[in-house]
Amino acid sequence: MRRSEQLSPAGDRHWRGSARFAVSCALVFCAMTLLVDWDAESLTPLRALLWVALSTAVCAVLLPPQVSAGPGWLTVRTPWRRCMVRTDALTTVWQHDGASSHLVLRDTYGRRLELDPRVLTANPLIWHELDTGVRRSVDRGTLRQGAEVLERLGHRIDDETAQAVLRASGLS
Missing domain, CATH: 2.30.29 (PH-domain like)
Known part of the structure; x- marks a missing residue:
């Protein structure tokens, strides 16, 4: 069988939706934390970086294998x-x-x-x-x-x- 005729591997058909959900949750978390911090007038570049890092961690935890x-x-x-x-x-x-x-x-x-x-x-x-x-x-x-x-x-x-x-x- 030639390489072009080989079948593609079977993948998790629900993974993309779950990945979108994980990214959406992380983005909402990031936006909410930044907005609350900005509204309290305590948002600094260091705090913004902290919120972005925490949002990235939320995405990594929620992202399914x-x-x-x-x-x-x-x-x-x-x-x-x-x-x-x-x-x-x-x-x-x-x-x-x-x-x-x-x-x-x-x-x-x-x-x-x-x-x-x-x-x-x-x-x-x-x-x-x-x-x-x-x-x-x-x-x-x-x-x-x-x-x-x-x-x-x-x-x-x-x-x-x-x-x-x-x-x-x-x-x-």
Whole structure:
């Protein structure tokens, strides 16, 4: 297959909207703090710089990780780092439940990645790429721990997708 015929990676289709929301919140925070400080007649260049820096921090905290997947790989990018694992060479998978549930994947190369399972639920193409890679890992015998975690997650994603289809068609 020539390079021009290769498929583009699957990406989080909701990331741009979430990123716009994070930037909007940061801009509103910056504008409000500058206006309040200006109205109190205490705005100085140093304080303005402080408010801009705090607004940048708000944006960085609210900015969601950008998840993308392709044949045999999954990548999560944050403002600070980029993590990638080979999904066709996974060794362990586990899920931390609680207030902030996240999925942890580790491959044979020692790389580790964490992501929110809701990203997989909201993006069937990313889930498909991950599931295909996991099946290859199982076939190759590299996935020693966590296949049942992904199986449960797959059933949950399938159930939610079926319910969404039934709601959209008016049958539920």
